[in-house]
Amino acid sequence: MITKEWVSVHRKHHARCEGPEDPHSPQVYGIRKVLLEGAELYREATADKQITEQFGRGTPDDWLERNLYSRYNVLGVTILAIVEFALFGLAGIAVFAIQMLCIPVLAAGVINGLAHFWGYRNFETDDAATNITPIAAIICGEELHNNHHAYPSSARFSLRRWEFDLGWVYIRVFSALKLAKVRRVAPRPRFDASKTVMDIDTVKAIISSRLHVMESYARKVVRPVHAKELKVSSEHRQTLREAARDLLKVDHLLDDSGRSRVAAALATSESLNTVYELQNQLQDIWKKAGASQEALLASLQDWCNHAEATGIECLEEFAARLRGYELKPFNG
Numbered sequence: 001m002i003t004k005e006w007v008s009v010h011r012k013h014h015a016r017c018e019g020p021e022d023p024h025s026p027q028v029y030g031i032r033k034v035l036l037e038g039a040e041l042y043r044e045a046t047a048d049k050q051i052t053e054q055f056g057r058g059t060p061d062d063w064l065e066r067n068l069y070s071r072y073n074v075l076g077v078t079i080l081a082i083v084e085f086a087l088f089g090l091a092g093i094a095v096f097a098i099q100m101l102c103i104p105v106l107a108a109g110v111i112n113g114l115a116h117f118w119g120y121r122n123f124e125t126d127d128a129a130t131n132i133t134p135i136a137a138i139i140c141g142e143e144l145h146n147n148h149h150a151y152p153s154s155a156r157f158s159l160r161r162w163e164f165d166l167g168w169v170y171i172r173v174f175s176a177l178k179l180a181k182v183r184r185v186a187p188r189p190r191f192d193a194s195k196t197v198m199d200i201d202t203v204k205a206i207i208s209s210r211l212h213v214m215e216s217y218a219r220k221v222v223r224p225v226h227a228k229e230l231k232v233s234s235e236h237r238q239t240l241r242e243a244a245r246d247l248l249k250v251d252h253l254l255d256d257s258g259r260s261r262v263a264a265a266l267a268t269s270e271s272l273n274t275v276y277e278l279q280n281q282l283q284d285i286w287k288k289a290g291a292s293q294e295a296l297l298a299s300l301q302d303w304c305n306h307a308e309a310t311g312i313e314c315l316e317e318f319a320a321r322l323r324g325y326e327l328k329p330f331n332g
């Protein structure tokens with residue numbers, strides 16, 4: 001593909017994610033189509049030159065791009081086929097066929113399709129992006145697609161200790177050789193346990209790591225409360241179990257059946273109801289991100305006071321920890 005075309009389709013995907021204008025959302029086109037006809041969707045998306053111009057700004061526009069890559073965009077793969085045939089005969093052609101299938105199947109099909117459909121989520125992003133497996137090596141870390149949608153400008157896709165991004169290894173090798181420069185990676189929050197008062201700096205740290213905040217809320221508050229309820233309540237076990245995943249989802253990603261599963265589970269437990277309500281309230285604070293920092297500070301302080309008055313231990317601990325949020329600068 002021509003650089004500008006690929007970039008514009010991909011940027012449009014981020015900008016219009018899971019909506020009718022998303023060039024390749026399985027939530028819109030269905031998983032079958034994106035999985036099997038991913039390359040076709042790219043071709044359709046690049047047919048509109050106005051889109052390419054709008055979303056393709058700033059892509060390389062040098063002599064090589066204009067006179068070689070764009071003009072003879074199948075020359076490279078043709079030479080590759082000839083070289084492989086000359087070196088290995090029919091086996092070379094088989095290798096070539098596999099190489100040619102790789103991108104349409106793995107990138108266009110698996111990443112754009114499966115990684116917006118099935119897998120685990122570290123972050124409740126506004127789209128349906130998922131990480132497919134903990135072992136993302138075969139697609140160079142691209143499988144960590146939920147992390148990528150959470151921090152699209154981060155050069156590194158792996159965020160959890162056990163996630164592995166081979167692409168990041170390459171980037172580090174190239175930057176050690178001074179052939180690449182890392183501009184940005186996802187910010188990692190840091191905690192200062194001695195900090196007990198929330199200030200504007202805390203607000204900045206919390207807002208820019210909001211997905212981390214929500215992820216840790218899910219892990220440290222919702223899941224433990226849910227697990228505790230599961231243990232003590234034998235009659236509602238089934239109802240609680242069915243809602244396990246939906247309880248962590250951002251509201252507008254829930255469909256009707258998800259919503260009714262959540263409602264049924266919340267009806268069984270007061271403490272679960274409280275932590276769910278506070279989860280929504282915390283999410284509502286991000287929506288006010290355009291408000292002044294003083295207003296955000298006041299909302300977060302209110303939220304913490306409310307959380308600390310609930311009598312739910314893990315929620316109180318979470319609120320206390322929230323006060324110690326700081327941003328850790330990235331140093332190489």
Ligand SMILES: [Zn+2]
Binds near residue numbers: 112145149
């Ligand atoms: Zn995506």
Ligand SMILES: [Zn+2]
Binds near residue numbers: 010152
């Ligand atoms: Zn992307």
